[in-house]
Amino acid sequence: MKPLYAPLALTTALVPAMAAATPVTFTTQMTNYGGDGAYLAYYVTDASGAYLGSLWMAGGKAKYYQHLSGWYAATGGNTAQVDGITGASVGAGRNLTITLDLQDALFDAGYVLHVDSSVEKMSDQPNDVVIPLTSANLGQKMPGKRYVQSVTVSK
Amino acid sequence: MLRFFHRWPGLLALVLVLLLAVTGAALSLYPMAERLAVPQAESNLSVADLATRVATAHPGIEQIRRAPSGRVVAWWFEGGTPGAAVIDPATGAEIGSPDPAFGLRFLTDLHRKLMLGDGGRITAAVGAGLMLLLSVSGAFLVARRMGGWNRWFARARGPLASRLHTELARFAIGGLVLSSVTGLWMTASVFSLIPDGATDPAPESALPGLAPLPLAEIPLFAETPASALKELSFPSSDLPGDSFKLTTDGGAARIDPGTGQMLSFTTPGFFERVTEVMVMLHTGQGAETLGLILGLMALAVPVLGWTGFTQWRSAQTYGSRIKANAAPMKAQTVILVASEGGSTWGFARTLHKGLTAAGLAVHTGALSRFDPARFPHAERFAILAATYGEGEAPTAARGVAERIARLKTPPKAPFAVLGFGDRSFPAFCGYAETLVAAARTAGWAEMMPMGRVDRQSAQDFTRWSRDFGAAIGVPLDLTHLPERPSTEALTLVSRRDYGAEVQAPTTILRFALPSYTLLHRLAGKGFSCFEAGDLIGILPRGSEVPRFYSLASSARDGFLEICVRRHPGGLCSGQLTDLAPGDRIEGFLRRNPGFRPQPGRKPVILIGAGTGIGPLAGFLRANRRHRPMHLYFGARSPQSDLLYGEDCALWQQSGQLTRLTTAFSRSEARSYVQDALRADAEAVAKLIKGGAQIMVCGGREMAEAVRDALSEIAARVGESPASLKEKGRYVEDVY
Numbered sequence: 001m002k003p004l005y006a007p008l009a010l011t012t013a014l015v016p017a018m019a020a021a022t023p024v025t026f027t028t029q030m031t032n033y034g035g036d037g038a039y040l041a042y043y044v045t046d047a048s049g050a051y052l053g054s055l056w057m058a059g060g061k062a063k064y065y066q067h068l069s070g071w072y073a074a075t076g077g078n079t080a081q082v083d084g085i086t087g088a089s090v091g092a093g094r095n096l097t098i099t100l101d102l103q104d105a106l107f108d109a110g111y112v113l114h115v116d117s118s119v120e121k122m123s124d125q126p127n128d129v130v131i132p133l134t135s136a137n138l139g140q141k142m143p144g145k146r147y148v149q150s151v152t153v154s155k
Numbered sequence: 156m157l158r159f160f161h162r163w164p165g166l167l168a169l170v171l172v173l174l175l176a177v178t179g180a181a182l183s184l185y186p187m188a189e190r191l192a193v194p195q196a197e198s199n200l201s202v203a204d205l206a207t208r209v210a211t212a213h214p215g216i217e218q219i220r221r222a223p224s225g226r227v228v229a230w231w232f233e234g235g236t237p238g239a240a241v242i243d244p245a246t247g248a249e250i251g252s253p254d255p256a257f258g259l260r261f262l263t264d265l266h267r268k269l270m271l272g273d274g275g276r277i278t279a280a281v282g283a284g285l286m287l288l289l290s291v292s293g294a295f296l297v298a299r300r301m302g303g304w305n306r307w308f309a310r311a312r313g314p315l316a317s318r319l320h321t322e323l324a325r326f327a328i329g330g331l332v333l334s335s336v337t338g339l340w341m342t343a344s345v346f347s348l349i350p351d352g353a354t355d356p357a358p359e360s361a362l363p364g365l366a367p368l369p370l371a372e373i374p375l376f377a378e379t380p381a382s383a384l385k386e387l388s389f390p391s392s393d394l395p396g397d398s399f400k401l402t403t404d405g406g407a408a409r410i411d412p413g414t415g416q417m418l419s420f421t422t423p424g425f426f427e428r429v430t431e432v433m434v435m436l437h438t439g440q441g442a443e444t445l446g447l448i449l450g451l452m453a454l455a456v457p458v459l460g461w462t463g464f465t466q467w468r469s470a471q472t473y474g475s476r477i478k479a480n481a482a483p484m485k486a487q488t489v490i491l492v493a494s495e496g497g498s499t500w501g502f503a504r505t506l507h508k509g510l511t512a513a514g515l516a517v518h519t520g521a522l523s524r525f526d527p528a529r530f531p532h533a534e535r536f537a538i539l540a541a542t543y544g545e546g547e548a549p550t551a552a553r554g555v556a557e558r559i560a561r562l563k564t565p566p567k568a569p570f571a572v573l574g575f576g577d578r579s580f581p582a583f584c585g586y587a588e589t590l591v592a593a594a595r596t597a598g599w600a601e602m603m604p605m606g607r608v609d610r611q612s613a614q615d616f617t618r619w620s621r622d623f624g625a626a627i628g629v630p631l632d633l634t635h636l637p638e639r640p641s642t643e644a645l646t647l648v649s650r651r652d653y654g655a656e657v658q659a660p661t662t663i664l665r666f667a668l669p670s671y672t673l674l675h676r677l678a679g680k681g682f683s684c685f686e687a688g689d690l691i692g693i694l695p696r697g698s699e700v701p702r703f704y705s706l707a708s709s710a711r712d713g714f715l716e717i718c719v720r721r722h723p724g725g726l727c728s729g730q731l732t733d734l735a736p737g738d739r740i741e742g743f744l745r746r747n748p749g750f751r752p753q754p755g756r757k758p759v760i761l762i763g764a765g766t767g768i769g770p771l772a773g774f775l776r777a778n779r780r781h782r783p784m785h786l787y788f789g790a791r792s793p794q795s796d797l798l799y800g801e802d803c804a805l806w807q808q809s810g811q812l813t814r815l816t817t818a819f820s821r822s823e824a825r826s827y828v829q830d831a832l833r834a835d836a837e838a839v840a841k842l843i844k845g846g847a848q849i850m851v852c853g854g855r856e857m858a859e860a861v862r863d864a865l866s867e868i869a870a871r872v873g874e875s876p877a878s879l880k881e882k883g884r885y886v887e888d889v890y
Contacts, residue, residue, distance in 0.1 A: 034254055036264075049394065060273075061345055066353050069388065069400070073358040088272075121255060123218040123230035123239065127391060146230075146237040 021101040026056070027152040028096040028115070031144075035119040037089030038147045039064055040096070041071035041082075044133070047110040051075065055113070056098050057082035059089040067118035070126035092147075107133050117147040168285035169460050175282045176456030178266035179334060183450025185259055187443040190224040196244035196381050202401065203376035206387055208247025210370060213238070217391075221384045223441030228253040244381060280342040286456075287335040290328050297324055309881065318748065320462040323455040330452030337437035344430050351426035356409045356419040360396035365413025373415040379403055477504060477519045479511055483529040486518030488627075489568075493522040493540040493552035493586070498611055499575050502635050503539050509620065509633040522552045525559075527566040535602060535627060536570040538590060546585020556586075556593040565599035571626065573606040573619055578855075578889060583607070602626050613701075636699050642692075642741040643669050643681050647734045648714060654796030657821055659720060661766055661796055662732045663707070666715040666740075681744060685710050687773020688750040688888065691717060694741045695727040702727040703745065705852060705888055707769035709777050718769035718798060750850065750888045756782055758813070758847040760839065762861055764789035764828050765796075767853025770888060772799045774850070781810040785842065787835075789828030789857065791821040828857065829864040836868045844872040849879060852888040 030038060039059030044052045051074035057065075062079050066072050075081045090096045110132075117128040129144040129151045131137055141150040196205065205227065210216045215233035219242075222228075230239040240249035268275030298304045307325065343349050367390075370376055383403040390397035390412050398418055399410040406422035423431070439446015483489070488510050492503045507519045518530070522538060530536075541549050548556060559565075572594075574587025584607045591605050603626045606619035616635045624631025645666040654661045671683040686709045692701035708716040721732040734740060752759050752774055761771040761784060768788055778784055786803065790796045797817065806812035818824075818831040832839055843849070851861050862876050865885075869875050879885035 036260070049396070061347070063345060063347050063352060066355055069355075072355055077352070077355065122253070123220070123228075124388070125217075127393065130393070145232050 020104050022104055022155055023099050024102045025097060025099045025152075025154050027154070028090070028098075029149040029151075030090055030092055030094050030096075031147060031149045032093040033119065033122065033147050034092060035122050037091045037119075039068055039089050039118045040128075040148070041065070041068040041114075041116045042098070043071050043074065043114055043116075044106070045074070045112050045114060047112065049112075052111065054081045054085065055100060055102075057086040058096060060086060064118065064120075067124045068116040068126070069118075069124050070114055070116045107138075108135055109133075113151075113153065115144070115148055115151060117144075119147060122147075168282060168289070169464065171278065171282040172286050172289070173457055173460055174269070175266060175279060175286065175338075176453040178262050180450040180453040182259075182262050182266055183439055183446045183453070185256055186224060186439040186441075186446050188256065189222070189226055190443050193224055193226040193241070194243050194245060194250070195225045196227070198380075198382070200244060200381040201377055202379040202381055202384050202387060203371045203373065205244050205247075205381045205384070206370045206376060208244070209242055210389075212247050212249070216389050218389065219384070219387045221381065221386075223435065224443070225382075227381075276342060276345065280339055283335040283338040283342070286331055287339070290331045290335065293324050294328050294332075297321055297328070320459060323459050323462070327452040327455035327459070330449045331456070333436060334449055334453060337433045340430065340433040341437055344433075349426055349430065351424070351430040353407070353427060354421040354424060356400070356407050356421045359398065359409055359418035361390070361398045361411040361418065362413050363395055365411075367412040368415045373399070373410060373412075375401060375408060375410055375415075375417060477507055480507070480520075481516040481518045483518050483520065485532060486516050486530055487532060487534045488515045488517045489530050489533045489536045490517060490519040491522040491525055491536060491538045492519065493538070493549045493555065493590075499539050499541045502573075502575070502608070502611075502616055505616070505633055505635040506537065506539070506620065506623075509631055510629070513629045513631065515629070522555050525555060527562065527564075530566070530568075533566060533568040535568050536566065537623065538570060538572045538587075539575065540572060540584075540587040540590055541575045542582060542584055542586040546582025546589070548586050548589070552586075556589045559590065559599070560593035560596040562597040562599070565594070565597045569600040569602040570594055571602040571606070571623060573608060573616075573623075575608045575611070578609045583609070634699070642694055642743045644739045645669070645682075645715060645742050646739050647736050649736055650734065653798055654720075654791065656795040657791040659765065659791055659796050660732065661718060661720045661798060663716060663718050663769075663798060664731060664734065665708075666717075666742075668710070668713060668715055682715060683710065685715075685744055685746070686751060687777055688770040689747045690745040691715065692743045692745055693727055693731065694743075695730045698726055701743070703890075705747070705750075705767075705770040705773075707773040707776075709773060712773075712776060716769070716773070718766035720766045747888070750852075750886050752782075752850065753848050753883055756780075758783035758785065758842050758845060760785045760787070760842055760847050760849045762787045762828060762832070762849065762851045762853075764853040764857045766798070767851075767857070767888075768798050770852050771850065772802065775806050775812050776802070778806075778811040783813045784811070785814045785816070785847075786812055787816045787818070787828050787831050789818045789820065789831070789853075792819055793817065793822065827860065828853075829860040832861065832864045832868065836871070839865075839868050840871040843869050843874055843879070846884075848884045848886070850886050850888075853890075855889050858887055858889040 026042065028040070037059070041057055042055040044055060046052060054071070054075070059065075062077070065077050065079070113129075113131045113133055114127055115129040117125045123146070125146045128146055128148045129142055131142045131151060131153060133153070137153060139152065139154045141152050143150050206219060209219055209229045213229060213231040213233065215231040216229060217232055218230045220228050227242045227244050228239060229242050230237070232238070239253045241251040241253050242248070243250045264270050266279070268279055271278070298307065340349070344351055379401070383405070385404065386400075386402040388400040390399055399412055401408050401410060406420060408420045409418040410416070411418050435441045436445065439449065490503050490507055492499055494500050503519050507517050510517045522540065540552070548554075572587050572591050574584030576584040576587070584605070587605055587607070591601070594601070603622060606615075606622065608615040608619065613635045617633060620631045620633035647664060648667050649665045651663040652660070653663075668682055671681065685706060687706055689706050690703040691706055692703050694701050704717040704719060706715065707718060708714055719728050719731045722728045731740065750770065759774070759782065761774060763771045763786075771786060775784055775786065790798065803812055803815050807815060816831050816835060818826040818828045820827055849865065851858050866875050869879065876885050
């Protein structure tokens with residue numbers, strides 16, 4: 001996806017311009033937290049925590065993005081980072097599946113997927129899920145902390 | 156035009172606005188309930204104290220938030236499980252679940268977006284916009300109705316539905332404007348149409364490798380009172396370099412957990428602050444009492460909707476439907492109508508029908524659309540004009556008089572004006588007079604002197620129709636039948652006769668109340684609910700025109716009583732005074748809410764002569780709270796026509812009647828009730844000064860004489876019948 005290619009291409013020499021891309025599926029199961037629909041920000045950092053790019057934004061109102069505090073701090077709330085990769089917020093107990101074409105070079109290179117979550121009138125949960133993007137983690141249900149029950153990354 | 160902007164959005168939006176108002180009113184209870192339920196922190200508690208208490212109980216603390224109500228909620232993550240609770244700030248103990256109160260999410264969702272997505276949000280905003288349009292156009296209508304913005308709080312008059320509509324509107328308009336404006340602002344804010352996004356303090360990494368300081372040693376925490384706290388986010392232990400984020404009323408800061416130093420800081424922008432105030436005003440969160448008041452005002456909306464709808468429907472019912480209406484181009488006779496409630500249209504229909512039957516080409520239309528050029532063949536114009544408020548134009552005919560006065564070439568055909576009004580108002584047929592004056596200014600020729608119809612009197616109308624017929628050379632004798640009301644048969648229970656010896660045969664007739672089911676009672680059907688001073692319309696056999704009598708009892712008395720003077724040759728009074736117990740007559744109720752004692756404990760001066768004592772006796776009978784009531788009663792002879800004489804003695808004993816003063820015209824003193832008032836001037840003036848209400852009931856001449864006497868008396872204390880009338884303290888029921 002474009003918003004992720006751009007920072008990767010700019011910030012790392014690892015990725016050749018025409019690198020191979022594979023469809024990757026992110027399956028997210030929400031807990032029954034008993035609140036309104038959750039906003040979720042999916043983004044990738046390197047091992048040191050430096051922001052590389054966004055993969056997905058669940059929740060359409062930019063006004064509330066500040067509650068996705070990890071993502072917001074990393075991007076300054078720049079909605080250009082999620083243009084074209086924004087969907088609806090995800091209700092309690094619901095399931096969200098996203099499939100994206102990602103460069104193979106993202107895996108096993110020390111990159112980390114973060115999911116921040118936020119629910120109206122409830123706490124903000126930066127890093128609800130943190131998954132190192134390794135081949136070993138593919139297909140594994142990685143548990144979330146609060147609103148996200150689990151995220152599974154699979155190719 | 157204004158009315159158009161009030162009526163159509165009103166009807167279209169009724170359901171939407173009702174939903175918003177009712178859910179809004181319900182939601183207004185939550186903030187106050189929450190404030191009352193949560194324990195408040197001691198006033199000197201600092202953020203450091205509060206955070207320490209919570210963190211001691213929950214080492215995995217992630218976030219603490221304090222609502223404007225003082226409710227503190229903490230979220231933590233411990234042993235692999237997330238937790239959250241409402242915290243007692245005094246102890247740090249968990250005191251309950253942070254889940255929203257019962258029904259809150261449902262109501263919020265319904266109120267905010269009708270349980271739908273953005274479409275629902277926009278629809279709700281449209282509802283708020285309509286509410287605003289209704290409130291603003293309604294405010295103008297109220298000002299117009301009352302006769303100007305400076306008379307905003309003057310007493311409303313008119314039929315119950317329209318009066319209730321005005322009264323409630325005056326009470327609620329401010330709140331409804333506030334709620335709809337703030338609601339629209341909030342919607343605009345959600346859609347980021349307002350640049351009110353929170354600014355985030357710049358992300359700065361904390362110094363690595365330091366052990367976290369005890370919370371009490373972080374200066375900003377120690378200095379910030381807990382009451383200013385909005386949110387405190389704790390650094391994540393998994394993220395090296397993560398910091399505290401403290402948000403208060405004044406701004407947001409990041410704080411290094413190792414050094415306790417502030418890393419970055421930001422203050423809210425102008426629009427962010429405005430939005431905060433808007434949210435507080437709209438939700439009542441942080442302004443709970445205001446919230447309750449706004450909720451109460453929102454509750455007026457269903458009643459406003461109902462009374463507004465009733466008025467619209469009655470305008471539809473009585474409205475401008477005319478059968479066999481000639482085209483304006485062809486009409487010889489043009490009837491122009493300026494109606495307020497719609498009843499004038501009924502008279503216009505009768506006139507239209509009568510003239511058409513006489514072979515004339517008649518066009519009937521609204522005065523507001525009057526344009527002489529539309530009627531090239533008109534031979535005469537008949538203008539039927541009601542009056543609104545204090546002699547003003549009915550809303551539908553605003554500006555027409557001014558337009559007529561400015562006509563460069565008035566119509567060649569002459570005009571006749573028939574005014575409709577209520578003689579008990581100071582400006583009886585005031586608007587009709589304005590029209591006549593305007594027509595004279597324009598040099599428009601008059602066919603005949605202006606006619607007047609008092610309180611839809613069929614007799615007045617018949618008289619005028621004869622004059623009008625004579626003026627146009629067509630024999631007319633029109634009988635106006637108001638929409639025939641549904642009557643009920645009333646059975647006479649008892650009668651008391653007076654005055655035969657003094658040539659004033661008068662009878663107090665007492666009828667049994669028809670029996671009603673509970674449902675009828677609740678709906679206020681027929682005679683299930685009435686007060687003394689209301690009117691009963693009697694349809695005598697052999698006539699379709701009802702005669703009205705003031706009721707001398709209320710529904711609570713369990714019977715229906717009227718005083719009837721037998722007039723020689725009077726159809727209705729003859730039939731009534733001939734009734735024997737067990738006989739029946741057809742009647743219906745017409746409310747007369749303008750003639751009631753004002754609520755309160757202020758004294759009431761009741762003045763009446765002859766059968767005029769009827770409603771006054773009813774007020775005395777209902778005076779169970781022993782409010783001071785002074786009765787001045789004029790009759791002919793103490794031996795013959797002292798109506799309610801025995802009752803007055805009893806009421807004086809029981810304290811329902813403070814003082815009775817009588818005047819007898821056929822006694823040696825030859826005294827009338829106005830004389831009795833003059834003789835008592837000092838006491839009466841004192842009562843007026845003390846806020847007494849004056850209620851006069853009786854014949855026209857007597858009422859005029861009383862008005863003269865009272866203007867002298869009231870002048871002593873700087874009042875006049877007119878100034879008292881303004882305040883509703885001088886009311887008349889005159890026939």
